[in-house]
Amino acid sequence: MSIILTSPLDMHLHLRDEEMLSTVAPLSAKSFSGAIIMPNLVPPISTKEALLSYKERILKACGKENFTPYMTLFFKPTYTKEFLESIKDDLVAIKLYPAGITTNSEGGLSGFDVEELRPTLTAMSELNIPLCIHGETNGFVMDREAEFVSIYEMLATNFPKLKIIMEHITTKESVEALDRFENLYATITLHHLLITLDDVAGGMLQPHLFCKPIAKRPEDREALRKVALEGNPKVMFGSDSAPHPQHAKESCGCAAGVFTAPIALQLLTELFVEHSTVEKLQAFVSDNARRIYNHIKVPTKRVTLEKEPFIVPTKYDNVVPIFATKTINYNIIKIEKIGDR
Numbered sequence: 022m023s024i025i026l027t028s029p030l031d032m033h034l035h036l037r038d039e040e041m042l043s044t045v046a047p048l049s050a051k052s053f054s055g056a057i058i059m060p061n062l063v064p065p066i067s068t069k070e071a072l073l074s075y076k077e078r079i080l081k082a083c084g085k086e087n088f089t090p091y092m093t094l095f096f097k098p099t100y101t102k103e104f105l106e107s108i109k110d111d112l113v114a115i116k117l118y119p120a121g122i123t124t125n126s127e128g129g130l131s132g133f134d135v136e137e138l139r140p141t142l143t144a145m146s147e148l149n150i151p152l153c154i155h156g157e158t159n160g161f162v163m164d165r166e167a168e169f170v171s172i173y174e175m176l177a178t179n180f181p182k183l184k185i186i187m188e189h190i191t192t193k194e195s196v197e198a199l200d201r202f203e204n205l206y207a208t209i210t211l212h213h214l215l216i217t218l219d220d221v222a223g224g225m226l227q228p229h230l231f232c233k234p235i236a237k238r239p240e241d242r243e244a245l246r247k248v249a250l251e252g253n254p255k256v257m258f259g260s261d262s263a264p265h266p267q268h269a270k271e272s273c274g275c276a277a278g279v280f281t282a283p284i285a286l287q288l289l290t291e292l293f294v295e296h297s298t299v300e301k302l303q304a305f306v307s308d309n310a311r312r313i314y315n316h317i318k319v320p321t322k323r324v325t326l327e328k329e330p331f332i333v334p335t336k337y338d339n340v341v342p343i344f345a346t347k348t349i350n351y352n353i354i355k356i357e358k359i360g361d362r
């Protein structure tokens with residue numbers, strides 16, 4: 022049986038810059054129609070010039086592939102409505118990081134004072150620009166995301182017209198919050214659908230499975246699987262594929278991030294087929310995202326997968342992917358581009 026996915030989208034992707042960008046961008050561009058590009062470069066993307074020139078570098082790295090990079094800015098409470106209006110046509114969302122919570126987030130927000138945030142968030146609501154959030158406090162590592170839910174609630178209540186995307190959710194508490202607020206949505210990664218903390222640290226430490234937020238308990242994974250596998254309209258696929266060079270992962274002080282982009286569609290297909298819900302995969306990898314993101318323009322691409330063994334490469338240049346050397350039961354057998362970028 023063939024599984025056909027139309028215009029798959031990755032709504033949370035790290036492409037980095039320079040050499041790493043050249044390695045990873047073509048891998049996403051090959052099988053995805055587009056992706057929301059994270060702005061946590063050094064320095065972060067926070068001006069129109071930086072955003073446009075990064076977009077150009079990405080397109081150049083993608084070559085001839087039919088792939089749209091949906092650009093984001095690194096949130097600053099100083100962004101004015103005038104500034105946002107001037108960049109709106111090139112901007113798809115703004116990403117908010119609490120200060121120091123993850124890779125290159127030092128310039129993030131050090132507190133959530135609603136009045137300090139009001140002008141920028143009101144302007145974003147009025148311009149219909151979604152706010153993507155890395156939702157973790159600096160509390161105990163297993164509790165950080167659940168503790169952040171009250172901040173999501175505060176923002177969702179104060180800015181009811183603002184679309185808030187809870188990025189890479191990992192807990193049942195976040196899943197439950199989706200039902201309480203019309204304007205809360207979420208991305209879910211492949212790795213958080215597949216692994217728990219046990220896979221990361223239950224045996225020998227697995228640096229290539231270490232990420233932020235860290236994988237949680239089996240019941241959290243169950244809650245994530247439920248909404249993803251039912252194609253729940255409030256959730257969408259965002260890989261959070263976050264490449265780091267092998268030496269930065271296999272070292273004392275392992276960098277956070279799991280590299281999944283080139284094998285994400287194969288593994289998602291395997292997971293959805295195993296759960297007899299493959300008819301919901303199209304919603305999870307494309308349709309929900311298009312609706313949540315205000316019907317963004319998406320290049321058409323048709324990806325065909327079939328049951329056929331695919332051995333995950335040991336490395337892509339110097340980046341080790343999730344499940345390197347393991348065999349996946351589904352493979353991409355055809356990618357058809359339809360139309361232009």
Ligand code: DOR
Nearest residue numbers: 123124232233263277278
């Ligand atoms: O594990 C992660 N890696 N989580 C993030 O939030 C950032 C990412 C990165 O940029 O490496």
Ligand code: ZN
Nearest residue numbers: 033035059261
């Ligand atoms: Zn990320």
